[in-house]
Amino acid sequence: MASENSRGTMFRALVPNQHSRVTYAELLFDLVFVFAVTQVSHYLLARFTLFGAVQTTLLFLAVWWVWVYTAWVTNWLNPELTPVRILLFLLMLGGLVLSTSIPHAFETRGLWFAVAYAAMQVGRAAFFVAVAPPSNVGVHRNGIRILSWLSAAGVFWILGGLADGERRLALWMLALAIEYVSPVVRFWVPVYGASSIQDWYVEGGHMAERCAGFIIIALGESIVVTGATFAELNWTTTTVLAFVSAFASSIVMWWIYFHKGAEAGSELISKSSDPGRLARSAYTYLHMPIVAGIILSAVADDVVLAHPDGISDLKTAICAIGGPLLFLVGTILFKHNIRGWLQLSHIVGILALVALSFLARELSPLMLSAVTTAILIAVAVWESLSLQSGSKTQPSATSA
Known part of the structure; x- marks a missing residue:
């Protein structure tokens, strides 16, 4: 386990009114989502029905959410450091599996899609908790709050991957609803309660x-x-x-x-x-x-x-x-x-x-x-x- 000092250095030094540049590792990570966006558009082209539109909307929301969560985390963590870069590379691998599963996400590759998505969301949150210094109570508790909500949603992603047809769609919609609602309620969890807006300072x-x-x-x-x-x-x-x-x-x-x-x-x-x-x-x-x-x-x-x-x-x-x-x-x-x-x-x-x-x-x-x-x-x-x-x-x- 990383020491207290080494954990602290994982985070960017946020200086008010100073712009931290987007790193090359982040840009490389983003390239995976060129493929993901292409897959989503092709999915809609191939299944242009009301049911297909609902499925496409869910897939798009999932792709956007896994990307934007990574953007938040790399706003706090420093991608110039090797452990954070390795995290991004592993997320890229998960993103490729996610993207290649999209054409058959509601057919034969539903479990692959669900596992890739849940692994990216939960794994990234677990890494954040692991490197967040316990002395910074607000940051550490935020990590635990996020991990709790994403883990709960992950259960329904996996259950949906094991189901089929309309049951899969319903379970995945529930999982996505949990994830989209969580920031609105500021990731409220028992004992810790909800985070304050001051805890979400970003560059x-x-x-x-x-x-x-x-x-x-x-x-x-x-x-x-x-x-x-x-x-x-x-x-x-x-x-x-x-x-x-x-x-x-x-x-x-x-x-x-x-x-x-x-x-x-x-x-x-x-x-x-x-x-x-x-x-x-x-x-x-x-x-x-x-x-x-x-x-x-x-x-x-x-x-x-x-x-x-x-x-x-x-x-x-x-x-x-x-x-x-x-x-x-x-x-x-x-x-x-x-x-x-x-x-x-x-x-x-x-x-x-x-x-x-x-x-x-x-x-x-x-x-x-x-x-x-x-x-x-x-x-x-x-x-x-x-x-x-x-x-x-x-x-x-x-x-x-």
């Missing part, structure tokens, strides 16, 4: 950069899917236009998230006196619809590229409109969390997409893709011009 700039990195992962997956699909097609006028629309959509999503928004979030959380609360709301929960929207848009790009002509079916309409809609809902909530006001540009974009849904079945997939991309471009231009003109100082819904 804000590092957390913001980690979540921005996951957005890059999701956008990169979207571009990879677009390129791989386009490469296999005959390059006609319609497929080229569909390819351009898909690429433009990815770029404008990047612009909407990263132009001012990501920078403002990083600056705010870096200087916040309560970064733990902001990290939990803005970065742990509100990034989920942003990433989900990008993944659903990638599915839409694949569908439109394969069949750009004709009339849009329900699958195409849901993906082409639902992806940008989820993305804008996530970004407006994220930016509201960091700026304190809702942006009119995003509200109008959301309403335009909702209105488009009533006309979607009358448009070809290519036209539908082009219109949704045009709406996103309008939102990006409107926001950029508004912020540039200085209207961001007005704390109202009409500010941008």
Whole structure:
């Protein structure tokens, strides 16, 4: 067992208003999730039914949760140290097993998925408890609280892996609910009670950069899917236009998230006196619809590229409109969390997409893709011009 001093050195030296860089070990770990995100989007493509959508949602939430928990832990621990690096490498191995199990997670590889997921969650928490110095009572007790909740959820993950069909889905939904509720109740456990928000101090700039990195992962997956699909097609006028629309959509999503928004979030959380609360709301929960929207848009790009002509079916309409809609809902909530006001540009974009849904079945997939991309471009231009003109100082819904 590590000595008291060596345990303490496992943790980052958190200096207020100082940004700790994301390490190369963390970036290497993130690469596994490029594959995981690709697997999730392909799962939805192969099973585009209501039941398949529910399964895909569960798989996405699991992938996001195991990644974001690792981001929290590496915000506290120092990945430059060999034991923490080894932890990340072992989590990478678990992540690869998890990712390769996704296509058949509700069929023959359910137990593999469950074991990989539970091992990553419980193993990481156990490591944290092992290296947390007992003299730092708040940190040590937080580790025990997290380990307790994740261990309880792990039981249901394994039971679900042993079950099949709807029983597996129900047990995994229960496991996921336990994990998602636990931060809201501040990991309350008997004897220790709930943690205080002061116990969750994080290095804000590092957390913001980690979540921005996951957005890059999701956008990169979207571009990879677009390129791989386009490469296999005959390059006609319609497929080229569909390819351009898909690429433009990815770029404008990047612009909407990263132009001012990501920078403002990083600056705010870096200087916040309560970064733990902001990290939990803005970065742990509100990034989920942003990433989900990008993944659903990638599915839409694949569908439109394969069949750009004709009339849009329900699958195409849901993906082409639902992806940008989820993305804008996530970004407006994220930016509201960091700026304190809702942006009119995003509200109008959301309403335009909702209105488009009533006309979607009358448009070809290519036209539908082009219109949704045009709406996103309008939102990006409107926001950029508004912020540039200085209207961001007005704390109202009409500010941008």
